[in-house]
Amino acid sequence: MNKLDKKSNLLEQDPYRYKLQDVEEPNLHREIYSYTEVPKISFNHRHVPIGMPEDIWITDTTFRDGQQSRVPYTVEQIVDLYKMMHRLGGPNGIIRQTEFFIYSDKDREAVRRCMELGYDFPEITSWIRATKEDFKLVKDMGIKETGILVSCSDYHIFKKLGKTRKEAMDGYLSVVKDALEVGVLPRCHLEDITRADYYGFVVPFVNELMSLSKEANIPIKIRACDTMGYGISLPGVAMPRSVSGIIYGLQHYSDVPSELLEWHGHNDFYKAVINATTAWLYGCCAVNCSLLGIGERTGNVPLEAMVFEYASLRGSFDGMDPTVITEIAEYYEKEIGYNIPLMTPFVGKNFNLTRAGIHADGLLKDEEIYNVFDTKTLLNRSVVVSVSNTSGLAGIAYWINSYYNLPPEKAIKKNDPLVIYIKEWVDKEYSCCRTTSISDEELEYLIEEYKSDLVEKK
Template structure:
């Protein structure tokens, strides 16, 4: 079938991929030998960039993010939900968030967050593809739920002990229950980067689109890179290709951009790059968690995709980036969560310098060594730690930022502190000088004047 498309070209749409109900699982042993590092294979097939008209972020802090840390209390979830609302703004750049409903505290959090009446982020839930799980939603008033539909043969054969046909039939029966109740299902295609794309993923997605047409209710798809195996590179082969997965779901299964989102993990340090790639090749949504907290190495950090969004769009669209610092403070001070100091945007040291040569540049012009105006954008002024490598410039910068004292590198107060610092390290000290120690030195210098 030929169709005149948005590309202003006749495009072929005669693709009809049927389920391949194989007798043995396809585990892609050439790519995933298990006793070796996974392989990166190319087929040199390039797909076009296809950025949706709208891009947004969805949040999994209370679901995937809660699987790898101490559980949040109901009150803490409500607090964080309010921060997400402020961060994403009225345009809903943070479009949705999802909750478990298996415990009373999670269930209560869903109700309390819904009672706040915020349009964004919309409160959604997550369940397994189980009729028993579905019963948990019947009296909740939820409009959309995530449903786990694992799609690799690792899960279908090895975990669920089913054939592909049996698995698809089981999934569809649960999804039909959701549709009959008017609930939008968001199908979590777990382990998509190890799945037979044309033998199961596309045929299953095609069936979901058929169900949507019949019911008149959207059926959304979340492409889940469960082990962080996805690759953002052009020309890389399936099933690892993020561009290929997103293009294939859009082009062959005809999943609309607004019904498609990417959920990635960071096992191979590609979480953010893969999420950005998903946006560029046609998924409207990327699923993230605050601070990247999630299974194993974590999810895509939500704060990272906030900056990716602003960078790609050239506008904040109502995002309040200073809330990121409030979120970091909440995790540190209320939840007592240890954020690694060098974590971008939220770590204590993300805009802190210890090198004297950097401090010298910052004294002359902050732009030389700071990524952007961190005081304006994150309410985090540039910082300096004084150590054996800070030099006179580092001490002068510390005085300026912490004591509002403008002093040159050769001023007496700078040299006074530098002499004390040098004596500390000559005596064997290995730790940085604390702000309290430096403040006491300023007081001592003033008393000696």
């Protein structure tokens, strides 16, 4: 039977309806995941069409997955970060939701404090154990949506839960029905989807979820969880590792609308950001992130990265305020005591810093030559240089002009006597086996010692 597809406006054959394959032995995809070898990337050369939704957005798991790999945040820290996340997401709610634990009194206090702020965005959702008591707690707290863990790979079904696929599916469906009974919108977290039997379990299970959704007239969200970071964004990659294939299949074989699809990735193989972007491109409205990418093992998709991915794809921040990213980074370091790796894009101290003299020479001529974008405008971070044995005269001159905020008409040139004086001192330091960069305090002292009237003290 053919039907007209509303997105492509082409006649398409009705897809085959996959049935549960209740196998006796787990399918562990040993040809891909041999465990004693690096996971293999295999290709079947099947391509699916790009189908980016009209609207895309970001969801957050900072206060859930982001708390599973570090000391839990205090209530005050959660409230402060939630406020900044609200400002970052802007009036259009591009950061659409954030999820919380509600196990403890402290968890629930943080939820209440954030709810009292009255923000529409990010909407507060929860992540709970799959019990009727917890569903009632969600309802009583006024939370409309909750995440439910529904592990979908045979690694989890057979090895962790000790069940068959049918037993697991029946149990999951029962839990989802419990949520629907109390009027809570379920968000089903398909854990370990990139190691699952996609057509033998995932698609049939999601088909049942969509049937339940229609019966109850309540949306059921599907979160595709790349729990181990195995997802691959390359075209033509075979299942179950193909990100585009996973998203396309959930739409094409299970009729999941884009607005109910969410991608949750991890960074074990450095692919978290590109996989999240790929999920957007192929029909997933939401990508799930955490601030600074903090999460299990190598972490989640960094929220700040997807803010810039969004702007790159859409051509606009659509009301988001990226300068808040710098405030968040400073809060993590000063208030929380978290050390952000120096080279982390957008938030690390070395993000827009250069030590090379040849680069500094270019920055003196035109900042755009070596800066990725106007970091002062977009992130409220001026480009900086660090003075070392490779900085040269240009690097020192640039440091002076930047550190003292000298206007162009008063800017120091690299052949200025002050610059030459400092350069001679720097060379002498490194000739005596110094290996560290020159500190700002040392450079300030040298300038005071030189008694230059060209530079006003800060």
